[in-house]
Amino acid sequence: MTTQVRHTLPATHYYSPEQYAVEQQHLWYEQWVFVGRTEQVTKPGQFLTVDVAGQGVLITRNGEGELRAFYNVCSHRGAVLCDDTRGETKAVFQCPYHAWCYDLDGELVATPRVDKDEVDRSVLGLKPVHVDDWQGFLFLNLSRETPTPLRDSLDGHYDSPLRFEKHQLDRLVTVHRTESVVAANWKILIENYNECLHCPIVHPELVEVVPTYKKGMTGDRSREDGGVALITGGTSYSDDPRARRAVLPGMNDEMAHSIYGSQVFPNMFLDIAGSNVVATRLVPEGPLQTRVLTEYLFMPEDIAEPDFDHQPVVDFCELVAGQDYAVSERVQRGITSRGFAHGVYPEKDDYVHQFNEYYRTVMNEA
Ligand code: FES
Ligand SMILES: [Fe+2]
Structure with missing residues (x-):
């Protein structure tokens, strides 16, 4: 049986100043x-x-x-x-x-x-x-x-972010912000986010709390809502087993003990757990560097509790993020090699491929 090979974007797309200049005009200055x-x-x-x-x-x-x-x-x-x-x-x-x-x-x-x-x-x-x-x-x-109105634009997005509106994310309050500078092209960070084949190797702590990730999959095929179960019994991105009192609106019990990840094109990661949301923003600083700004949002009812503590969630997420930044920088260092023209996508890299297809459409490269 022959399998059709799906190629990544060409290697030069991740470091050439010319490609970055075209992205600025066709993508960054045209998209929401x-x-x-x-x-x-x-x-x-x-x-x-x-x-x-x-x-x-x-x-x-x-x-x-x-x-x-x-x-x-x-x-x-x-x-x-x-x-x-x-x-x-x-x-x-x-x-x-x-x-x-x-x-x-x-x-x-x-x-x-x-x-x-x-x-x-x-x-x-x-x-x-x-x-x-x-x-x-x-x-x-x-x-x-x-431009196309913002909500209409999100409606046409490959990862359907409008499905999260039922959780009333506008009610959440940011309690902590972090900022990191990563020596990698912004697309390398997104492609890393969109797959989990690396999870068992790069994220030993994360796969302990999300068993689906141990199999290299971003989603649970037995579920249609895109969620993956936390085995801690908790309701946050953390290895902390405590369930918080306040759970996001629109969540049933299964959802409250799950996590949902979404890449909102072009520069947002939205990670939703039962009782908090992590919103990550990528700001490209040229073809070779990306500033990553992360906001930790919680329910106001949760923040008002005397024993509220956001630190376990922040510490856990920053640990995982740091592991992702290190492998992204590793790819950036390797991708300029004369021995690498483009990569390939196995089946489990479907979301990475979807991102590339969306990118090609936006950039008129399709
Ligand atoms: S007032 Fe002269 S540059 Fe702004
Ligand atoms: Fe990762």
Whole structure:
């Protein structure tokens, strides 16, 4: 019997600056990209600055409390407008160079020592970026055209993230954040996330609590909901056997003692357990490096308990993540070899293949 061999993307896709430049134009600046939580920007003037594949964006709320996003650059001579990653301003964003001021809707409202008739303020406002939220997660779209609405875009996604809406993820609160810089192309991290053939070798602690992973499979074939059982009896990503009191809405008993993983294209990992969610954001910093920002979210009822402790979940997830970063960096070091042109996908690498097919479609390489 001959099996049809499925190839990975070509090796050069993981290190060539030219491929990265094409990804910036066709993918990062055209797709909805996950950038944070709405709880970081809840009132007028509160802001955060984020990076989308090399483009700085300022996100805030205007006087009416509506989300607004702008390129983080001054219209006068192109200075970066705002350095802080998070903060709050009363009414305006003031450029540190010549003190031009922009209001919360991005309008240029003051140009010190430059008279009103010297420049046309009405066309010199901050340049807007599309912003929207889904389940409390903030997304940006840098397209110059009107993009497909965020929820419709998620609806067409290969991993169907809308199935998680029943858990009301917007109710969750972030209690801990971590940040790591990984010397690997962003696609290597996603491909690693989308398969579990490596789990028995790379994640000895994880396979002890999720027996399905011991078989090298990402999912349990006897279940249709995509969940895999935790044998600890717990309700979190942890080897801690305690079940927490608060379980996510829409979860029955089996779901509460399971975990669900989802890769939301292009840059989000959503890991859902009975009582908490881990949201991971990949920020590419060129073809060879990726910043990984992870947020640990819990139920407000759980956080309010006097014995609430998020640390076991954080410690366990960071241990597993560190193991993934090490093998991803190993692939990055190997992939430039003259002895490697592309890899292959066995059957259990189905999700990796799906990601590649989606990528090829978005990049018009299909
Ligand atoms: S560059 Fe911003 S005020 Fe001059
Ligand atoms: Fe892994």
